[in-house]
Amino acid sequence: MKKIFNKTIVVLLLSTWFFTACDLDEVNPSTVSPEVAYTDPEGFESLVNYCYDGLYYFYGKIDGIGPLEMGTDLWISESKESAFTLYNSTMNTEQSKLKVFWQGMYSTVNYCNTAIYFADQVEGYTEEEKNRKVAEAYFLRAWSNFNIVEQFGGVVLRTEPSIVTGADNYPERSTEAEFYDLIISDLKFACDHLPVDQGYERGRVAKKAAYGMLAKVYLQRTRLGESNASEYANLALEAALELIDNQEAYGVGLYDSDDSISGYSKLWDGRNNKTNKEYLFLEAVDHETFFNPDWSNRGRTRQYYLMDLKRVGAEWGTTEKYCSWYGRANDRGFKPTRYLLTELFEPVKDPADTRFKETFFTEYYNSRWKDHELKQEVIDKYQKDPSLVGHVIKNTVYTIFEDKSYYAGKVNASGTVNMVDEDEDGYLDGLSVFTPNYTIAAEEKAKMPFLCVDPSDMFEANGKWVTSTTSEMGTYYKDCYPSMRKYSSLFWIYNNQKWQGDIAILRLGEVYLIAAEAALRSSDNKAKAAELVNVIRQRCAVTSRASEMVVAQADVDLDFLLEERARELAGEQTRWYDLKRYGKLTNSYFAQTNPDIVDFNESKHTIRPIPQTFLDAIANPDEFGTNGY
Structure with a gap:
């Protein structure tokens, strides 16, 4: 530049x-x-x-x-x-x-x-x-x-x-x-x-x-x-x-x-x-x-999509002040829909598709520069198992990249030290908050030595986000969610608000999806569309699991490609134009995919004032x- x-x-x-x-x-x-x-x-x-x-x-x-x-x-x-x-x-x-x-x-x-x-x-x-x-x-x-x-x-x-x-x-x-x-x-x-x-x-x-x-x-x-x-x-x-x-x-x-x-x-x-x-x-x-x-x-993108790490998360050891990885939590607010988390992305623990992992943070670590002990009031407030009182969540933040000549100062990031599982419970000992896109049994979550909020906690039965009035724990859970992590690489962090990496406006992965959609819209060439989209899908898995990503030619239609664009491009500032091209800026579509949108007016909202x-x-x-x- x-x-x-x-x-x-x-x-x-x-x-x-x-x-x-x-x-x-x-x-x-x-x-x-x-x-x-x-x-x-x-x-x-x-x-x-x-x-x-x-x-x-x-x-x-x-x-x-x-x-x-x-x-x-x-x-x-x-x-x-x-x-x-x-x-x-x-x-x-x-x-x-x-x-x-x-x-x-x-x-x-x-x-x-x-x-x-x-x-x-x-x-x-x-x-x-x-x-x-x-x-x-x-x-x-x-x-x-x-x-x-x-x-x-x-x-x-x-x-x-x-x-x-x-x-x-x-x-x-x-x-x-x-x-x-x-x-x-x-x-x-x-x-x-x-x-x-x-x-x-x-x-x-x-x-x-x-x-x-x-x-x-x-x-x-x-x-x-x-x-x-x-x-x-x-x-x-x-x-x-x-x-x-x-x-x-x-x-x-x-x-x-x-x-x-x-x-x-x-x-x-x-x-x-x-x-x-x-x-x-x-x-x-x-x-x-x-x-x-x-x-x-x-590079402020990440802070707009960040869950609440300075209020709810802070009770479990996170803080925006000392951690640069996730971003600054003072300007948060954009959160994913249930449709994105659980329908577009497969809601399982270990999917073949790595795009969910690369699109979202789901694990947030203690960033207080000291160990964090869980108190009785926090355990009671979040309805956790009483045995967790006194449990210590290890500090994981430390200064890194000190040898990088282009940094004006040092970069502090959680998840860089004490990333161990000494108690052998299957989770790292510095984990403070966990927001998976798959559901975990309530009894199991209650015993986890960190706050775990999954889709059953985040959403009402109708797909709307919980609020303080619709859920007993809605006051807290409405602010806990996977945070978009694209453009958050530790390598280009300057501080907790500024990220110095380049930002793609158009990339080759999207061109493959453009070509696949164009093949369908021009001549309904499913064979060509499937060929193109499978290249994109297979590169989203490690080689041993690439076969799991192959989609059959018969399943490749325009609706599938719109879904594939979401999996590939979520958060990359393309989606409003995609829905406009597909004719999906409608009340009926939002009722199915984003029911929190209730004031959409089809006679005017497809263009801006x-x-x-x-x-x-x-x-x-x-x-x-x-x-x-």
Whole structure:
């Protein structure tokens, strides 16, 4: 990432990233004219570099997680970001995260439009060099417009920079099809002109990103219900297979399983993070100098999905203060649905599929830097066996990675010392809280020398999460659940709030699933779909259990692939678009998969409200309305 942002921005288009102008206008604070700045190769490259800025506010941050992952079949929260998780009255034109999303995406579009406008005027480039560089802007404009049209529908389609057009107080709506026409055109340009390899500049888009994104866009377009939808599905298949069939040429690949570790586990191994061969399009984080758009304030994803380790967990020895592995528990709230935990993932102790283990923390260890003795009041409060009074849960936190030169300080993490089972009860002696996705008999749980909360404790019979009023222990159990662990590798921990690893926006595993779905949508080719999805499934097991992951051709239909996408991509900010493409943003579907969502309105909630700041600033707000809100 530092290679993208290490050049001085000769002329900044914005005085601040969070603009509020109705026409997405921007202020040029420099005394150097754009004609001078952007016709110089260095100035032009700085402009293209700045097109990447928006990525850093939507991945690993709540401003992207809310719109892209919440309000689906996978996650729920009774309080956090309820506009997205529950579709309640706070989903309106004043919703702050949507304002950031709208402004950020349109800001990127304007940067990209400016780069595209000035590309032909840059002096000193050959035609090939110019196209190679401006192709990055075409790609990022496509990415931004894809998010705009999926979130807000047919709104304003910008193809020229505001520095040229000036204020547009009477913007016009474009259709979703018009958005997709431009997105596809931009990505085709990127496929033709981006290099196969950007060299040492990690995070800069290359051909693999363009083909992967083109496949994703073609497939998503099928949701428009156009008469030629099967043709777009076939084009999605062709773009996806271009990558899948030529992996070595594009420098990509899936990680292979071996006898001890699955390929999926290797995918999330921190040692592979900065050179991950599966990542096609990523948010590259500079972990050495923190020369990122918001410096070291990165990788907060894990803290939003964290169970309560500072209140309920603290009574059993956990604490957010001294442990960096799980994350900081001050901003928690997103928790998995029963559908995700017990139906999509197999609720057994030792599944062949390692994706549940790599997606969730279920074991939380004593992180107090000292042993923790269980007191009578805690045993009584949690209805545990009286024999556990006085039991000692061993400290497991210690300073690690002291020899890593890129760490500004030391990293404290639980689960690094005293990981033993001296009492031979089958559980490590430092275990404080255990949240499996399978059910354990109540009598057995009562005797466990730690807090164990399983699905029978987490959920009501109707699938809703327990609350303080629906369950005797609901006050405590509603805050105990498996916590998402993707992007939590110890290797890239900076502190309990900041994680410095790269974040994948699109990876090869998803491209296989895109291709499988496209094979079905284009020609109902079950054989091809099964072939593709079984590659993904078998790499999720160690080699000795790979056969257990093979799915029969007859069982591979669209519904199965939607489930498979959840198992593969949970928490990776893809799910809302998946449900939208499948037509699953409905009351009936949520009743089956996420019954805590009770206020979903099918007449408006499949698109987001247009931010009020935009409506207040234009002269023709009635032509836009509020998208039904």
